[in-house]
Amino acid sequence: MSTERTTKAPFNTASKMTAREASLNARAEKAIERLGARHEANQAQQVAKRFEKLMRSDRPAPSLKPHGAIEDRKGWLMRSAQYQIKREHGARLNKVRDVAKAMSRNTPGQQQNKQRGPDTLGR
Numbered sequence: 001m002s003t004e005r006t007t008k009a010p011f012n013t014a015s016k017m018t019a020r021e022a023s024l025n026a027r028a029e030k031a032i033e034r035l036g037a038r039h040e041a042n043q044a045q046q047v048a049k050r051f052e053k054l055m056r057s058d059r060p061a062p063s064l065k066p067h068g069a070i071e072d073r074k075g076w077l078m079r080s081a082q083y084q085i086k087r088e089h090g091a092r093l094n095k096v097r098d099v100a101k102a103m104s105r106n107t108p109g110q111q112q113n114k115q116r117g118p119d120t121l122g123r
Contacts, residue, residue: 020104021104024100024103024104025100025104027100028096028097028099028100031096032093032096032097035089035092035093035096036093039089043085046085047078047081047082047085048081050081050084050085051077051078051081054077054080054081055074055077
């Protein structure tokens, strides 16, 4: 694969964008970077907090085990806490992407018309 093809693709895509779309994409990327940095910095604390919350619940860990298997509730809950934090982070990223996509689809005039209904003056 030639490097010419890979280096031109982002520039061609960016050249087709309007100034508004480019600024929205830049703002979305910065927001995603901030979310990622915050997630990396606080992930251990969030997992520990979620693990403690799961440990306080008295529900048994749902799992299928062969007869005589050793029950490792703490291990299961730790993996569950890690997965839940990872899933919540992914959901936050998707929300940022969806908002950026919705904002770039609508021009400012179209966005206002969708939000406002008819006023009392009949306009």
